[in-house]
Amino acid sequence: MGVHVGEHVISLDMKEDGASLNFVSHAHSDHTGGVKKGNAILCSSITRDLIEARIKFRLNLAEKPKSVELISSGHMLGSSQLYVEMEDGTSLVYTGDYQMQRSPAAEKIEVRSADILIMDSTYPFPNVTFEEKEEVMTSIQHYISKKRGTGSVLFGAYSMGKAQELIRICNDIGISPIVDSSIEKISRIYSRHGVELDFRPSAVEERIDRDYFEADAWIVSMGRLDKVRRMVSESGRRIFTAVATGFARSRRFSTDVQFAMSDHADFRQAIEYLEICNPKQIYTRGSESAVFAKNLRSFGYNAMELRPDIGLNRFIETYA
Ligand SMILES: [Zn+2]
Structure with a gap:
C-alpha cells in the first residue's frame, strides 16, 4: 500500500x-x-x-x-x-x-x-463529536483550581503528546506540575523545539520527594497512575485522579474524572x-x-x- x-x-x-x-x-x-x-x-x-x-x-x-x-x-x-x-x-x-x-x-x-x-x-x-478544545481546557483548569485547596489532581496520560498538552494547560494557570521520568524526557525534546513547558521532574517509579506531596498537579504515564495515587495518598494528601482522552466519549475510566480531549x-x-x-x-x-x-x-x-x-x-x- x-x-x-x-x-x-x-x-x-x-x-x-x-x-x-x-x-x-x-x-x-x-x-x-x-x-x-x-x-x-x-x-x-x-x-x-x-x-x-x-x-x-x-x-x-x-x-x-x-x-x-x-x-x-x-x-x-x-x-x-x-x-x-x-x-x-x-x-x-x-x-x-x-x-x-x-x-x-x-x-x-x-x-x-x-x-x-x-x-x-x-x-x-x-x-x-468533541467539544471545542478551548472549552475542555478551561474545564480542566477549573477542576484543578477547585481542588487546589483540598488536594492534588493526578493525571494519567500518554507520555508523548497528551502529557505536554496537560503541562501547558497547568502552566497557563500558574501551576508547574510534577511529571515522571518518561514524560520529562519527551518534554525536554518539546522544549528544545520551541514549546515552552514548565514542570518538575520526579523519578516516581522509585520514590517521591517529600516536598512534592503538596503539589497541585501530577502528570504520569498511564501505567504509573495507580502506583503514584497510592504513594501520594499514603502521605495523607488527598488525591483526585483524572484522564484527558477522546476515548472518554465512549469508555468509562476508573478515575475520579475524565475529560474528552482528543488529538x-x-x-x-x-x-x-x-x-x-x-x-x-x-x-x-x-x-x-x-x-x-x-x-x-x-x-x-x-x-x-x-x-x-x-x-x-x-x-x-x-x-x-
Ligand atoms: Zn498519533
Whole structure:
C-alpha cells in the first residue's frame, strides 16, 4: 500500500516490503512500523528526535524527493501529512493522524487542496463529536483550581503528546506540575523545539520527594497512575485522579474524572477538512476505514476504504 513517486515506493506509517522510502507521519508507536535500522525514513526533524529518544540507533533520514512535501497535521509536535505532486500534475495527500483544532503543544494543521486524499478514520461516526478544545481546557483548569485547596489532581496520560498538552494547560494557570521520568524526557525534546513547558521532574517509579506531596498537579504515564495515587495518598494528601482522552466519549475510566480531549479529528472536523481539500477521490485508512467510507458516502463524498491489495498504480488507474 505504498505511494509510487518516480522511482520510489513510499510506505505510509507501516512496514512494507519493497518500500524504498518509509514515511513516518509522527512519533506515536502505532505509526513507526517503517522504522528499522538502515531503512530510509521520511519524517520531520522533530519526529526523528522523538523517535530516537525511544530507540537505540540513529534514524537514517532520507532526502525528500522533489515532488514530496511534509505539511503539518496538527496532531502532535512534528506530526506531518505527506503531500505529493505527481508528474502528470495529480496531487495526493495522506493525512496520518490529524486534527483541525489547535493543540496547545503542537503546530497548527495545514490543509491543501488535492485530487486524491488518503484519510485517517479514527473517529468514523457522525454522532461522535468533541467539544471545542478551548472549552475542555478551561474545564480542566477549573477542576484543578477547585481542588487546589483540598488536594492534588493526578493525571494519567500518554507520555508523548497528551502529557505536554496537560503541562501547558497547568502552566497557563500558574501551576508547574510534577511529571515522571518518561514524560520529562519527551518534554525536554518539546522544549528544545520551541514549546515552552514548565514542570518538575520526579523519578516516581522509585520514590517521591517529600516536598512534592503538596503539589497541585501530577502528570504520569498511564501505567504509573495507580502506583503514584497510592504513594501520594499514603502521605495523607488527598488525591483526585483524572484522564484527558477522546476515548472518554465512549469508555468509562476508573478515575475520579475524565475529560474528552482528543488529538484526533471527529467526523465534523473530517468534513471541515474535506471542504478545504475538495478531493476527487477519498480513500479511508485505519481500523474503522470501512464504516468511515460508508458514512462519508452517505454525506455525498466519493469515498472508499483503502485496502492493502490496492497499490497506488491501480489506485491511480482507479482514479483516472
Ligand atoms: Zn498519533
